Amino acid sequence: MIELNNIQKSFGDNTVLKGIDAIFKPGLVNMIIGASGTGKSVLLKCMVGLEQPDIGGVFYDKRDFSGSTRKNQIEIRKDIGMLFQGAALFDSKTVEENVRFPLDILTNQPMDEKLERVNLVLERVGLTNTNTQMPSELSGGMKKRVGIARAIVNNSKYLFCDEPNSGLDPQTSITIDNLIKEITQEYNITTIVVSHDMNSVMEIGDYIMFMYKGEKLWDGTADQVLDSDVDAFNDFVFANNLMRSLKKLRK
Amino acid sequence: MKSIGKYFIFLGTLFKNRESFKTYLKLFFDESIKVGTDSIFLIATVSFFMGAVTTIQTAYNLVSPLIPKYVVALVVRDMVLLELAPTIIAIIFAGKVGSNIAGELGTMRITEQIDALEVMGINSSSYLVLPKVLATIFMFPALVVTSAFLSIWGGYVAASFTGVISPFEYTQGIRYQLNEFMVIFAMIKAVTFAFLVSSISSFMGYYTKGGALEVGKASTNAVTNSVIAILFADYLLAQLLAQYLIAF
Numbered sequence: 001m002i003e004l005n006n007i008q009k010s011f012g013d014n015t016v017l018k019g020i021d022a023i024f025k026p027g028l029v030n031m032i033i034g035a036s037g038t039g040k041s042v043l044l045k046c047m048v049g050l051e052q053p054d055i056g057g058v059f060y061d062k063r064d065f066s067g068s069t070r071k072n073q074i075e076i077r078k079d080i081g082m083l084f085q086g087a088a089l090f091d092s093k094t095v096e097e098n099v100r101f102p103l104d105i106l107t108n109q110p111m112d113e114k115l116e117r118v119n120l121v122l123e124r125v126g127l128t129n130t131n132t133q134m135p136s137e138l139s140g141g142m143k144k145r146v147g148i149a150r151a152i153v154n155n156s157k158y159l160f161c162d163e164p165n166s167g168l169d170p171q172t173s174i175t176i177d178n179l180i181k182e183i184t185q186e187y188n189i190t191t192i193v194v195s196h197d198m199n200s201v202m203e204i205g206d207y208i209m210f211m212y213k214g215e216k217l218w219d220g221t222a223d224q225v226l227d228s229d230v231d232a233f234n235d236f237v238f239a240n241n242l243m244r245s246l247k248k249l250r251k
Numbered sequence: 252m253k254s255i256g257k258y259f260i261f262l263g264t265l266f267k268n269r270e271s272f273k274t275y276l277k278l279f280f281d282e283s284i285k286v287g288t289d290s291i292f293l294i295a296t297v298s299f300f301m302g303a304v305t306t307i308q309t310a311y312n313l314v315s316p317l318i319p320k321y322v323v324a325l326v327v328r329d330m331v332l333l334e335l336a337p338t339i340i341a342i343i344f345a346g347k348v349g350s351n352i353a354g355e356l357g358t359m360r361i362t363e364q365i366d367a368l369e370v371m372g373i374n375s376s377s378y379l380v381l382p383k384v385l386a387t388i389f390m391f392p393a394l395v396v397t398s399a400f401l402s403i404w405g406g407y408v409a410a411s412f413t414g415v416i417s418p419f420e421y422t423q424g425i426r427y428q429l430n431e432f433m434v435i436f437a438m439i440k441a442v443t444f445a446f447l448v449s450s451i452s453s454f455m456g457y458y459t460k461g462g463a464l465e466v467g468k469a470s471t472n473a474v475t476n477s478v479i480a481i482l483f484a485d486y487l488l489a490q491l492l493a494q495y496l497i498a499f
Contacts, residue, residue, distance in 0.1 A: 050369055
Protein backbone atom coordinates (compact mmCIF):
# COMPACT_ATOMS: atom_id res chain seq x y z
CA MET A 1 0.00 0.00 0.00
CA ILE A 2 1.22 3.48 -0.87
CA GLU A 3 -0.04 6.52 1.00
CA LEU A 4 0.34 10.11 -0.10
CA ASN A 5 0.00 12.64 2.66
CA ASN A 6 -0.55 16.29 1.62
CA ILE A 7 2.02 16.29 -1.20
CA GLN A 8 2.93 19.80 -2.29
CA LYS A 9 5.51 20.76 -4.88
CA SER A 10 6.47 24.06 -6.49
CA PHE A 11 9.02 25.03 -9.13
CA GLY A 12 9.81 28.68 -8.43
CA ASP A 13 6.49 30.53 -8.35
CA ASN A 14 4.69 27.74 -10.15
CA THR A 15 2.84 25.47 -7.68
CA VAL A 16 2.44 22.15 -9.45
CA LEU A 17 1.01 19.99 -6.66
CA LYS A 18 -1.38 21.55 -4.14
CA GLY A 19 -1.71 19.03 -1.34
CA ILE A 20 -2.46 15.58 -2.73
CA ASP A 21 -3.77 12.89 -0.38
CA ALA A 22 -4.36 9.38 -1.65
CA ILE A 23 -4.14 5.70 -0.74
CA PHE A 24 -3.19 3.13 -3.39
CA LYS A 25 -4.01 -0.45 -2.41
CA PRO A 26 -2.16 -3.64 -3.40
CA GLY A 27 -3.56 -5.98 -6.02
CA LEU A 28 -5.28 -3.06 -7.75
CA VAL A 29 -4.41 -1.04 -10.82
CA ASN A 30 -4.52 2.54 -9.58
CA MET A 31 -4.83 5.03 -12.43
CA ILE A 32 -3.81 8.68 -12.20
CA ILE A 33 -5.43 10.61 -15.03
CA GLY A 34 -5.70 14.22 -16.09
CA ALA A 35 -4.90 16.62 -18.90
CA SER A 36 -1.32 17.57 -19.77
CA GLY A 37 0.31 19.92 -17.27
CA THR A 38 -1.87 18.97 -14.31
CA GLY A 39 1.03 17.54 -12.31
CA LYS A 40 0.59 13.78 -12.87
CA SER A 41 4.19 13.16 -13.87
CA VAL A 42 5.54 15.39 -11.07
CA LEU A 43 3.42 13.44 -8.59
CA LEU A 44 4.80 10.17 -9.98
CA LYS A 45 8.35 11.54 -9.72
CA CYS A 46 7.70 12.56 -6.09
CA MET A 47 6.45 9.05 -5.37
CA VAL A 48 9.53 7.29 -6.79
CA GLY A 49 12.00 9.82 -5.41
CA LEU A 50 13.04 11.55 -8.63
CA GLU A 51 11.64 14.76 -7.12
CA GLN A 52 11.45 15.70 -3.46
CA PRO A 53 8.06 17.06 -2.26
CA ASP A 54 8.28 20.51 -0.62
CA ILE A 55 5.66 19.49 1.96
CA GLY A 56 4.03 16.15 2.75
CA GLY A 57 5.13 12.56 2.66
CA VAL A 58 5.07 9.35 0.67
CA PHE A 59 4.69 6.15 2.69
CA TYR A 60 5.29 2.63 1.40
CA ASP A 61 3.51 0.17 3.70
CA LYS A 62 3.84 2.73 6.52
CA ARG A 63 7.55 3.22 5.75
CA ASP A 64 8.36 6.91 5.29
CA PHE A 65 10.05 7.34 1.90
CA SER A 66 10.29 11.03 1.07
CA GLY A 67 11.40 12.06 4.55
CA SER A 68 13.94 9.31 5.15
CA THR A 69 17.68 9.04 4.57
CA ARG A 70 19.09 7.96 1.21
CA LYS A 71 20.10 4.62 2.74
CA ASN A 72 16.50 3.90 3.79
CA GLN A 73 15.22 5.12 0.44
CA ILE A 74 17.53 2.66 -1.33
CA GLU A 75 16.03 -0.17 0.75
CA ILE A 76 12.50 0.86 -0.28
CA ARG A 77 13.60 1.35 -3.89
CA LYS A 78 14.56 -2.32 -4.06
CA ASP A 79 10.80 -2.98 -3.94
CA ILE A 80 9.98 -0.47 -6.67
CA GLY A 81 9.77 -1.23 -10.37
CA MET A 82 9.03 1.37 -13.00
CA LEU A 83 7.97 1.25 -16.62
CA PHE A 84 8.93 4.51 -18.30
CA GLN A 85 7.10 6.20 -21.14
CA GLY A 86 9.76 5.23 -23.69
CA ALA A 87 10.66 2.03 -21.78
CA ALA A 88 14.11 3.56 -20.92
CA LEU A 89 16.01 0.40 -21.82
CA PHE A 90 19.79 0.71 -21.74
CA ASP A 91 20.82 0.97 -25.40
CA SER A 92 24.20 -0.69 -24.96
CA LYS A 93 22.81 -3.79 -23.22
CA THR A 94 20.94 -6.79 -24.62
CA VAL A 95 17.40 -7.68 -23.53
CA GLU A 96 18.80 -10.20 -21.06
CA GLU A 97 21.31 -7.72 -19.62
CA ASN A 98 18.59 -5.07 -19.32
CA VAL A 99 16.26 -7.38 -17.41
CA ARG A 100 19.12 -8.80 -15.30
CA PHE A 101 20.42 -5.34 -14.43
CA PRO A 102 18.43 -4.81 -11.16
CA LEU A 103 19.52 -8.26 -9.98
CA ASP A 104 23.18 -7.51 -10.81
CA ILE A 105 23.10 -4.27 -8.87
CA LEU A 106 20.73 -5.02 -6.00
CA THR A 107 21.38 -8.69 -5.20
CA ASN A 108 24.25 -11.11 -4.69
CA GLN A 109 22.54 -14.02 -6.41
CA PRO A 110 24.70 -16.42 -8.43
CA MET A 111 24.53 -15.99 -12.21
CA ASP A 112 22.53 -19.18 -12.90
CA GLU A 113 19.80 -18.08 -10.45
CA LYS A 114 19.68 -14.66 -12.02
CA LEU A 115 19.40 -16.12 -15.52
CA GLU A 116 16.65 -18.46 -14.38
CA ARG A 117 14.70 -15.51 -12.98
CA VAL A 118 15.31 -13.42 -16.13
CA ASN A 119 14.04 -16.22 -18.38
CA LEU A 120 11.00 -16.67 -16.13
CA VAL A 121 9.93 -13.02 -16.34
CA LEU A 122 10.72 -12.83 -20.05
CA GLU A 123 8.47 -15.83 -20.57
CA ARG A 124 5.80 -14.15 -18.41
CA VAL A 125 5.76 -11.08 -20.66
CA GLY A 126 5.77 -13.25 -23.78
CA LEU A 127 9.32 -12.61 -24.91
CA THR A 128 11.08 -15.95 -24.87
CA ASN A 129 14.20 -16.28 -27.07
CA THR A 130 14.82 -12.55 -27.25
CA ASN A 131 17.68 -12.62 -24.72
CA THR A 132 20.42 -11.64 -27.14
CA GLN A 133 18.50 -8.95 -29.01
CA MET A 134 19.42 -5.29 -28.61
CA PRO A 135 16.73 -2.68 -27.73
CA SER A 136 17.17 -1.10 -31.17
CA GLU A 137 15.99 -4.38 -32.74
CA LEU A 138 12.69 -4.39 -30.81
CA SER A 139 9.30 -2.91 -31.67
CA GLY A 140 7.67 -0.33 -29.35
CA GLY A 141 5.42 -2.95 -27.76
CA MET A 142 8.31 -5.35 -27.21
CA LYS A 143 10.35 -2.59 -25.57
CA LYS A 144 7.47 -1.92 -23.17
CA ARG A 145 7.28 -5.63 -22.35
CA VAL A 146 11.02 -5.75 -21.65
CA GLY A 147 10.49 -2.67 -19.47
CA ILE A 148 7.78 -4.50 -17.52
CA ALA A 149 10.03 -7.57 -17.21
CA ARG A 150 12.84 -5.38 -15.82
CA ALA A 151 10.40 -3.71 -13.41
CA ILE A 152 9.18 -6.99 -11.90
CA VAL A 153 12.37 -9.09 -12.08
CA ASN A 154 13.34 -8.22 -8.51
CA ASN A 155 9.91 -9.26 -7.13
CA SER A 156 8.85 -5.64 -6.87
CA LYS A 157 5.96 -4.83 -4.54
CA TYR A 158 5.20 -1.54 -6.25
CA LEU A 159 4.94 -1.01 -10.00
CA PHE A 160 4.81 2.45 -11.55
CA CYS A 161 3.88 2.90 -15.20
CA ASP A 162 4.24 6.26 -16.90
CA GLU A 163 2.01 6.41 -19.99
CA PRO A 164 2.46 2.71 -20.81
CA ASN A 165 0.43 3.02 -24.05
CA SER A 166 2.04 6.07 -25.56
CA GLY A 167 3.22 5.44 -29.11
CA LEU A 168 1.55 2.04 -29.35
CA ASP A 169 -1.17 0.85 -31.72
CA PRO A 170 -4.57 0.05 -30.11
CA GLN A 171 -4.06 -3.73 -30.24
CA THR A 172 -0.62 -3.59 -28.63
CA SER A 173 -2.00 -1.12 -26.07
CA ILE A 174 -4.60 -3.69 -25.01
CA THR A 175 -1.89 -6.36 -24.74
CA ILE A 176 0.23 -4.12 -22.50
CA ASP A 177 -2.82 -3.11 -20.42
CA ASN A 178 -3.80 -6.72 -19.89
CA LEU A 179 -0.25 -7.66 -18.98
CA ILE A 180 -0.13 -4.90 -16.35
CA LYS A 181 -3.49 -6.01 -14.94
CA GLU A 182 -2.52 -9.69 -14.85
CA ILE A 183 0.84 -9.06 -13.22
CA THR A 184 -0.77 -6.78 -10.61
CA GLN A 185 -3.25 -9.46 -9.58
CA GLU A 186 -0.84 -12.39 -9.91
CA TYR A 187 1.88 -10.91 -7.70
CA ASN A 188 -0.43 -8.70 -5.56
CA ILE A 189 1.54 -5.61 -6.58
CA THR A 190 0.48 -2.03 -5.85
CA THR A 191 0.39 -0.69 -9.38
CA ILE A 192 0.13 2.98 -10.27
CA VAL A 193 -0.44 3.94 -13.89
CA VAL A 194 -0.31 7.49 -15.20
CA SER A 195 -2.33 7.68 -18.39
CA HIS A 196 -4.34 9.85 -20.78
CA ASP A 197 -5.90 6.88 -22.48
CA MET A 198 -9.55 6.53 -21.37
CA ASN A 199 -9.86 3.13 -23.07
CA SER A 200 -7.11 1.87 -20.86
CA VAL A 201 -8.61 3.57 -17.78
CA MET A 202 -11.98 1.91 -18.34
CA GLU A 203 -10.38 -1.43 -19.23
CA ILE A 204 -7.98 -2.00 -16.35
CA GLY A 205 -8.49 0.81 -13.81
CA ASP A 206 -9.60 -0.45 -10.40
CA TYR A 207 -9.16 2.89 -8.69
CA ILE A 208 -9.06 6.14 -10.65
CA MET A 209 -7.76 9.47 -9.46
CA PHE A 210 -8.37 12.56 -11.61
CA MET A 211 -5.99 15.49 -11.26
CA TYR A 212 -6.84 19.03 -12.27
CA LYS A 213 -4.52 22.03 -11.89
CA GLY A 214 -2.37 20.28 -9.28
CA GLU A 215 -5.26 19.01 -7.17
CA LYS A 216 -7.08 15.72 -6.79
CA LEU A 217 -10.49 16.67 -8.14
CA TRP A 218 -12.18 13.29 -8.33
CA ASP A 219 -11.53 9.67 -7.40
CA GLY A 220 -13.50 6.47 -7.65
CA THR A 221 -13.89 3.26 -9.61
CA ALA A 222 -14.31 2.76 -13.36
CA ASP A 223 -18.06 2.17 -12.86
CA GLN A 224 -18.44 5.51 -11.12
CA VAL A 225 -16.75 7.42 -13.97
CA LEU A 226 -19.92 7.54 -16.08
CA ASP A 227 -22.00 8.91 -13.22
CA SER A 228 -19.67 11.74 -12.24
CA ASP A 229 -21.09 15.25 -11.96
CA VAL A 230 -17.72 17.08 -11.74
CA ASP A 231 -17.56 19.33 -14.80
CA ALA A 232 -13.78 19.40 -15.30
CA PHE A 233 -13.66 15.62 -14.96
CA ASN A 234 -16.52 15.14 -17.41
CA ASP A 235 -14.87 17.52 -19.89
CA PHE A 236 -11.77 15.34 -19.78
CA VAL A 237 -13.47 11.95 -19.79
CA PHE A 238 -16.09 12.69 -22.43
CA ALA A 239 -13.77 14.53 -24.79
CA ASN A 240 -13.92 11.64 -27.23
CA ASN A 241 -16.93 10.26 -29.09
CA LEU A 242 -16.55 6.73 -27.76
CA MET A 243 -16.93 7.84 -24.16
CA ARG A 244 -19.86 10.12 -25.03
CA SER A 245 -21.60 7.18 -26.75
CA LEU A 246 -20.96 5.03 -23.69
CA LYS A 247 -22.62 7.61 -21.46
CA LYS A 248 -25.64 7.84 -23.78
CA LEU A 249 -25.96 4.08 -23.79
CA ARG A 250 -25.78 4.03 -20.01
CA LYS A 251 -28.57 6.63 -19.79
CA MET B 252 29.60 31.20 -11.85
CA LYS B 253 26.46 29.19 -11.07
CA SER B 254 27.55 26.56 -13.59
CA ILE B 255 31.03 26.36 -12.11
CA GLY B 256 29.53 25.82 -8.64
CA LYS B 257 27.18 23.18 -10.04
CA TYR B 258 30.18 21.49 -11.74
CA PHE B 259 32.04 21.17 -8.42
CA ILE B 260 28.93 19.82 -6.67
CA PHE B 261 28.60 17.35 -9.54
CA LEU B 262 32.21 16.22 -8.99
CA GLY B 263 31.37 15.68 -5.31
CA THR B 264 28.44 13.41 -6.18
CA LEU B 265 30.78 11.04 -8.06
CA PHE B 266 32.19 9.83 -4.76
CA LYS B 267 28.93 9.52 -2.79
CA ASN B 268 26.94 6.27 -2.44
CA ARG B 269 29.21 4.35 -4.75
CA GLU B 270 28.46 0.86 -6.04
CA SER B 271 30.69 -2.16 -5.43
CA PHE B 272 34.30 -2.21 -6.66
CA LYS B 273 33.44 -5.14 -8.96
CA THR B 274 30.75 -3.08 -10.70
CA TYR B 275 33.17 -0.24 -11.36
CA LEU B 276 35.96 -2.56 -12.51
CA LYS B 277 33.91 -3.93 -15.42
CA LEU B 278 32.70 -0.46 -16.37
CA PHE B 279 36.27 0.86 -16.14
CA PHE B 280 37.55 -1.70 -18.67
CA ASP B 281 34.62 -1.08 -21.01
CA GLU B 282 35.21 2.66 -20.87
CA SER B 283 38.97 2.24 -21.31
CA ILE B 284 38.35 0.46 -24.59
CA LYS B 285 35.91 3.14 -25.76
CA VAL B 286 38.08 6.05 -24.65
CA GLY B 287 41.52 4.66 -25.43
CA THR B 288 41.61 1.83 -27.92
CA ASP B 289 38.94 3.37 -30.14
CA SER B 290 40.90 6.64 -30.32
CA ILE B 291 44.24 5.14 -31.37
CA PHE B 292 43.68 5.36 -35.14
CA LEU B 293 42.75 9.06 -35.09
CA ILE B 294 45.52 9.99 -32.65
CA ALA B 295 48.11 7.97 -34.61
CA THR B 296 47.18 9.55 -37.94
CA VAL B 297 47.16 13.09 -36.58
CA SER B 298 50.41 12.57 -34.67
CA PHE B 299 52.34 11.10 -37.58
CA PHE B 300 51.48 13.96 -39.92
CA MET B 301 51.88 16.56 -37.18
CA GLY B 302 55.47 15.39 -36.64
CA ALA B 303 56.17 15.23 -40.37
CA VAL B 304 54.83 18.73 -41.07
CA THR B 305 56.58 20.24 -38.03
CA THR B 306 59.93 18.79 -39.22
CA ILE B 307 59.56 20.16 -42.75
CA GLN B 308 58.32 23.59 -41.60
CA THR B 309 61.13 23.90 -39.03
CA ALA B 310 63.78 22.78 -41.52
CA TYR B 311 62.70 25.38 -44.10
CA ASN B 312 62.65 28.13 -41.46
CA LEU B 313 66.05 27.36 -39.91
CA VAL B 314 68.34 27.95 -42.86
CA SER B 315 71.20 29.77 -41.19
CA PRO B 316 74.69 28.27 -41.71
CA LEU B 317 75.31 29.03 -38.03
CA ILE B 318 72.63 26.62 -36.87
CA PRO B 319 73.51 22.91 -37.11
CA LYS B 320 70.96 20.78 -38.95
CA TYR B 321 70.29 18.52 -35.97
CA VAL B 322 68.70 21.51 -34.19
CA VAL B 323 65.64 20.91 -36.41
CA ALA B 324 65.04 17.55 -34.74
CA LEU B 325 65.73 19.03 -31.32
CA VAL B 326 63.07 21.70 -31.94
CA VAL B 327 60.61 19.04 -33.19
CA ARG B 328 61.25 16.87 -30.12
CA ASP B 329 60.76 19.73 -27.65
CA MET B 330 57.65 20.99 -29.41
CA VAL B 331 56.16 17.51 -29.52
CA LEU B 332 56.88 16.73 -25.87
CA LEU B 333 55.88 20.09 -24.46
CA GLU B 334 52.88 21.10 -26.54
CA LEU B 335 51.91 19.05 -29.57
CA ALA B 336 51.51 15.63 -27.97
CA PRO B 337 49.74 16.64 -24.76
CA THR B 338 47.88 19.82 -25.74
CA ILE B 339 46.96 19.46 -29.42
CA ILE B 340 46.10 15.81 -28.96
CA ALA B 341 43.96 16.77 -25.93
CA ILE B 342 42.03 19.20 -28.13
CA ILE B 343 41.48 16.49 -30.74
CA PHE B 344 40.58 14.06 -27.97
CA ALA B 345 38.01 16.55 -26.64
CA GLY B 346 36.45 16.63 -30.10
CA LYS B 347 36.20 12.88 -30.35
CA VAL B 348 35.75 11.53 -26.83
CA GLY B 349 34.26 14.63 -25.19
CA SER B 350 31.44 14.92 -27.71
CA ASN B 351 30.86 11.18 -27.47
CA ILE B 352 30.57 11.28 -23.66
CA ALA B 353 28.23 14.30 -23.70
CA GLY B 354 26.11 12.77 -26.47
CA GLU B 355 25.84 9.42 -24.71
CA LEU B 356 24.89 10.89 -21.32
CA GLY B 357 22.60 13.47 -22.90
CA THR B 358 20.72 10.75 -24.78
CA MET B 359 20.49 8.68 -21.62
CA ARG B 360 19.05 11.69 -19.83
CA ILE B 361 16.37 12.55 -22.40
CA THR B 362 15.35 8.90 -22.85
CA GLU B 363 14.93 8.53 -19.06
CA GLN B 364 17.67 5.90 -18.74
CA ILE B 365 19.31 8.00 -16.00
CA ASP B 366 15.94 8.24 -14.20
CA ALA B 367 15.65 4.45 -14.48
CA LEU B 368 18.99 4.08 -12.67
CA GLU B 369 17.91 6.53 -9.95
CA VAL B 370 14.62 4.69 -9.39
CA MET B 371 16.64 1.50 -8.82
CA GLY B 372 18.53 3.35 -6.06
CA ILE B 373 21.75 3.76 -8.02
CA ASN B 374 23.75 6.99 -7.80
CA SER B 375 23.61 7.55 -11.54
CA SER B 376 26.35 10.19 -11.69
CA SER B 377 28.80 7.95 -9.86
CA TYR B 378 27.79 4.82 -11.78
CA LEU B 379 27.98 6.45 -15.21
CA VAL B 380 30.60 9.16 -14.85
CA LEU B 381 33.25 7.91 -12.42
CA PRO B 382 34.37 5.00 -14.66
CA LYS B 383 34.57 7.39 -17.63
CA VAL B 384 36.74 9.87 -15.71
CA LEU B 385 39.03 7.15 -14.32
CA ALA B 386 39.33 5.40 -17.68
CA THR B 387 40.21 8.68 -19.39
CA ILE B 388 42.81 9.57 -16.76
CA PHE B 389 44.31 6.10 -17.20
CA MET B 390 44.22 5.93 -21.00
CA PHE B 391 44.97 9.47 -22.15
CA PRO B 392 48.61 9.53 -20.88
CA ALA B 393 49.15 6.32 -22.85
CA LEU B 394 47.74 8.04 -25.93
CA VAL B 395 50.06 11.01 -25.35
CA VAL B 396 53.08 8.70 -25.16
CA THR B 397 51.94 7.01 -28.39
CA SER B 398 51.39 10.38 -29.99
CA ALA B 399 54.84 11.67 -29.00
CA PHE B 400 56.52 8.56 -30.38
CA LEU B 401 54.59 8.67 -33.66
CA SER B 402 55.13 12.42 -34.10
CA ILE B 403 58.88 12.02 -33.73
CA TRP B 404 58.81 9.02 -36.05
CA GLY B 405 56.68 11.01 -38.54
CA GLY B 406 59.37 13.68 -38.49
CA TYR B 407 62.02 11.05 -39.14
CA VAL B 408 60.10 9.64 -42.12
CA ALA B 409 59.50 13.13 -43.54
CA ALA B 410 63.16 14.02 -43.08
CA SER B 411 64.23 10.81 -44.84
CA PHE B 412 61.81 11.31 -47.74
CA THR B 413 62.44 14.98 -48.40
CA GLY B 414 66.08 15.09 -47.41
CA VAL B 415 65.70 18.37 -45.50
CA ILE B 416 67.97 16.81 -42.91
CA SER B 417 69.63 13.41 -42.93
CA PRO B 418 68.29 10.56 -40.76
CA PHE B 419 71.59 10.62 -38.86
CA GLU B 420 71.26 14.33 -38.05
CA TYR B 421 67.64 13.82 -37.08
CA THR B 422 68.51 11.02 -34.67
CA GLN B 423 71.37 13.10 -33.29
CA GLY B 424 69.02 16.01 -32.64
CA ILE B 425 66.39 13.83 -30.98
CA ARG B 426 69.05 12.49 -28.57
CA TYR B 427 70.74 15.82 -27.93
CA GLN B 428 70.44 17.14 -24.35
CA LEU B 429 67.07 15.61 -23.55
CA ASN B 430 65.55 17.11 -20.42
CA GLU B 431 63.68 14.22 -18.76
CA PHE B 432 61.38 16.63 -16.97
CA MET B 433 59.75 17.34 -20.32
CA VAL B 434 58.30 13.82 -20.24
CA ILE B 435 57.08 14.29 -16.67
CA PHE B 436 55.65 17.68 -17.67
CA ALA B 437 53.82 16.05 -20.61
CA MET B 438 52.37 13.38 -18.30
CA ILE B 439 51.19 15.98 -15.76
CA LYS B 440 49.49 17.81 -18.60
CA ALA B 441 47.98 14.58 -19.94
CA VAL B 442 46.41 13.65 -16.59
CA THR B 443 45.09 17.19 -16.07
CA PHE B 444 43.61 17.45 -19.56
CA ALA B 445 42.10 13.96 -19.34
CA PHE B 446 40.31 14.90 -16.13
CA LEU B 447 39.07 18.17 -17.61
CA VAL B 448 37.78 16.65 -20.87
CA SER B 449 36.01 13.71 -19.21
CA SER B 450 34.50 15.62 -16.29
CA ILE B 451 33.38 18.69 -18.27
CA SER B 452 31.88 16.55 -21.06
CA SER B 453 30.11 14.34 -18.53
CA PHE B 454 28.76 17.40 -16.72
CA MET B 455 27.42 18.87 -19.98
CA GLY B 456 25.79 15.59 -20.99
CA TYR B 457 24.43 14.65 -17.57
CA TYR B 458 22.42 17.85 -17.16
CA THR B 459 20.96 17.89 -20.68
CA LYS B 460 17.32 18.96 -20.76
CA GLY B 461 14.98 18.76 -23.72
CA GLY B 462 15.35 16.67 -26.85
CA ALA B 463 17.68 15.74 -29.70
CA LEU B 464 18.53 19.38 -30.40
CA GLU B 465 19.72 19.87 -26.82
CA VAL B 466 21.83 16.70 -26.97
CA GLY B 467 23.58 18.19 -30.01
CA LYS B 468 24.09 21.47 -28.15
CA ALA B 469 25.42 19.61 -25.11
CA SER B 470 27.99 17.85 -27.32
CA THR B 471 29.08 21.14 -28.89
CA ASN B 472 29.27 22.85 -25.47
CA ALA B 473 31.25 19.91 -24.11
CA VAL B 474 33.90 20.31 -26.81
CA THR B 475 33.98 24.13 -26.59
CA ASN B 476 34.26 24.22 -22.80
CA SER B 477 36.78 21.38 -22.72
CA VAL B 478 39.02 23.14 -25.24
CA ILE B 479 38.85 26.42 -23.31
CA ALA B 480 39.63 24.56 -20.07
CA ILE B 481 42.56 22.75 -21.73
CA LEU B 482 44.09 25.98 -23.00
CA PHE B 483 43.59 27.72 -19.65
CA ALA B 484 45.09 24.77 -17.75
CA ASP B 485 47.95 24.63 -20.27
CA TYR B 486 48.79 28.24 -19.50
CA LEU B 487 48.57 27.67 -15.73
CA LEU B 488 50.77 24.57 -15.89
CA ALA B 489 53.32 26.38 -18.06
CA GLN B 490 53.40 29.21 -15.51
CA LEU B 491 53.74 26.78 -12.61
CA LEU B 492 56.08 24.13 -14.00
CA ALA B 493 58.23 25.78 -16.71
CA GLN B 494 60.74 26.85 -14.05
CA TYR B 495 61.46 23.19 -13.27
CA LEU B 496 62.49 22.64 -16.89
CA ILE B 497 65.44 24.94 -16.27
CA ALA B 498 66.17 23.46 -12.86
CA PHE B 499 66.48 19.88 -14.23
